[in-house]
Amino acid sequence: MKKQYTCGTASVQFEEPVYFESCASVVGKKEGEGPLSDYFDMICKDPMFGSETWEAAESAMQKEAAALAVGKAGLTPKDIRMLFAGDLLAQTTASSFGTAGLEIPFYGLFGACSTMGESLSLGAMCIAGGYGEHILCATSSHFASAEKEFRFPLGYGNQRPLSATWTVTGSGACVLGCNPPSRPLSSDHMPLRDGDSCAVITGITTGKMVDYGLKDSLNMGGCMAPAACDTIYQNLFDFGRSPKDYDAIFTGDLGMVGQKILFDLLNEKGIDIRDRHQDCGLLIYDSDRQDTHCGGSGCGCAASVLTGYILPNIVKGKWKRILFVPTGALLSKVSFNEGDTIPGIAHAIVIEHMKL
DSSP states (O other), rough: OOOOOEETTTTTEEEEEEEEEEEEEEEEEHHHHSTGGGGOOOSOOOOOOOOSHHHHHHHHHHHHHHHHHHTTTTTOOOOOOOEEESSGGGGGGGHHHGGGGGGGOEEEOOOOOOBHHHHHHHHHHHHHHTTTTTEEEEEEEEEEHHEEEEEOGGGGGGOOOTTEEEOOOEEEEEEESSSOOOOOOSTTTSSEETTEEEEEEEEEOOOOOBBBOOOOOOHHHHHHHHHHHHHHHHHHHHHTTOOGGOOEEEEEEEEEEHHHHHHHHHHHHTTOOOOTTTEEHHHHHHHHTTTOTTTSSSSSHHHIIIIIIIHHHHHHHHHHHHEOOOEEEEOHHHHTTTTTOOOEEEEEEEEEEEEO
């Protein structure tokens, strides 16, 4: 059993690290045309993923990412003790149907676009607590299923404001373990062990719901930025760190509007992260040639950027320590149509480059 202890009021620090044994990313055609195209494991040009509905397409995508991650770790589904997964759809439809065939003990999560942070947090604590040797963490989103769930059917042709983000069609999955990966994972693509180096989780900060009273479902960045600010501040306070203790701070999907709000809110607290902040929603698309308005969003945004781009580069030593902060807007079609506000939440994961 690895030792863990609470740190401050919202964080956990692991005395021994939790290892990334493998990761996998699957994305759609639009994401495959963006700046990170070379980093993804699989790019599917068929938005239906061979299925008959958008929801089934997302399920197929998440199942593919989960199976890839398990296989890259040299494991089978029977080796996985627990699966933490979620998505944006009601009753976590994509995760429930997508991973059912794997027959892994399952916890369905909903943290909106912060779900990858939630799953990694719970998975890391389970590994550290001795409740499993291998834990699978996964999430997904699909542009068409999300638009259908939260906004307008695509056939409606609704005009999107400039503050809107584009829901990423993508999925990411990670296998966490109590030991480092024994070999380079999948010799042909983005190994999570490079010689004697790997990526590990050394701490987490659990976010709380932050509600600034916003009600605009087409301005997710504005809804989520206050929660990102709160969690980043709490992480720095709990661990006694400053922004300079991180080589990079990645938020999930604030986009251009949310990023500006985050900078302003942190500046009010005397914190400046401008020189090391990156947003997964701004990384995954090319704003100059891809019409995505404010950037990318969705559970699959942070998840696919983490598994495809961030983790392999941590292993290579590009960053020694980063803070990964997926962000989520906690609304449903019921709450929105009843005029409720849209609270935000963000969970932070401390990920480090480790020499074995």
